[in-house]
Amino acid sequence: MVTGGHGVRMRYDYRHDIAGSGAGVAEGTPRRLRLTRSGDTVTGHESADGMTWTEAGAVRLPGLPRTVRVGLFAASPRDPTLRRTGLGGATEQVCWTQVGGTFDRIALRGAAAGGWSDDAVGERNRTDWEKGHLVSGAVERNGAIIVTGAGDIGLKGAEDGARPVERTLGAWSWRCSSSPWSQRGSPSPGTGPGPRTTCRPPVPGSLLRRPRPAILVAVLTIAVPYAVTSVPLLPDGLAQWLLRVTPAAGFAVQQTLVEHPRAVAHYAPSTGYFPLPWWAGITLLCAHTAMLLGLAPKRLPRGDGWAEGDR
Known part of the structure; x- marks a missing residue:
């Protein structure tokens, strides 16, 4: 993944995280990402120009099936604010956030079982902002795929x-x-x-x-x-x-x-x-x-x- 404050990260099994270059990423400094698979091992690379690639991390996933899904995602965690209560305790109030990412120059090498499809992961388009301003989802435009989404990536919780x-x-x-x-x-x-x-x-x-x-x-x-x-x-x-x-x-x-x-x-x-x-x-x-x-x-x-x- 590409993040605004922590550079490129490679996360697996929701809980494990490997740091990439750590360089900041902004609209004017995009990153190219690449995933390669060899058996049960998946390796992530990053590049600033598409010519020189640096390994971000390699992960072995035992029992990985022969056919797996690969896709694009956009995630934006909630913005929490603490409100003091009781004798100094705090309750959490969160603000909903949304992010959009533009993916271009998408390429796939190897056998593909089908084309791209738009699947919802979790809940989406339930807030007034999504209903009236910008819905979460994926749109293909001028050879690029624009993915808009909200929520963090992790295990389901309370x-x-x-x-x-x-x-x-x-x-x-x-x-x-x-x-x-x-x-x-x-x-x-x-x-x-x-x-x-x-x-x-x-x-x-x-x-x-x-x-x-x-x-x-x-x-x-x-x-x-x-x-x-x-x-x-x-x-x-x-x-x-x-x-x-x-x-x-x-x-x-x-x-x-x-x-x-x-x-x-x-x-x-x-x-x-x-x-x-x-x-x-x-x-x-x-x-x-x-x-x-x-x-x-x-x-x-x-x-x-x-x-x-x-x-």
Whole structure:
């Protein structure tokens, strides 16, 4: 691809990106692009004059079918603006943008299964601007193809109307953590009198010896940090700090969003982005658990390790 601020880039599988020359591209300084295929390897080249070509990147795509599609595209990401809310949090307001690209001197070497066709990728022509000014699509004119489009290139996300998996897992986690607590010493239904296993967190319960303080510790260290960072209440920096040092960092296992250095977006916990990778969040959660396990034996009573009222 040719970009206005980052020169020529070669992107594959939506997430991986290779930098080309990095030279700025404008209307007066166009670039020529070329893709070549050899087996499962696709190589991209760029040129300023059509004579001297420089390799931008080579990508191996295992299992690439014998026949593939090649085409032209134009994309323009949204322009985000942050509006302050709550105690310093921010909500994202975006402006729709559109771009047009003129492609000429188009050539194809090798076997072709058919001619060019105009296919929509995603949604288009739904805004008032497209309906009344310039529709998104492709037009062939004087031997060139003018492609007009909007939107970024990437995996579908919440902005497309889909519910991200981290929201689904978050709701499931809340339901599990809000299970009712049984009273100490009460018999289990249908089992007769005797000890009853509860949903008490074992480590805080062992350390504090009473369920209510254990609940308070779990809520303050896990539920509260997750809750206040899931909504745009706190500043992004503070929200990210909480998810880096508290046991709530373990929620990073839900991470499905990927930060792209050249993609303009609001990367914050309130938008579903966790500051730590999943493995780092789990490691921090395990470190907190290990610390509590190390403190628990010092607080447990002698004997079998449980007070009579806790059975």
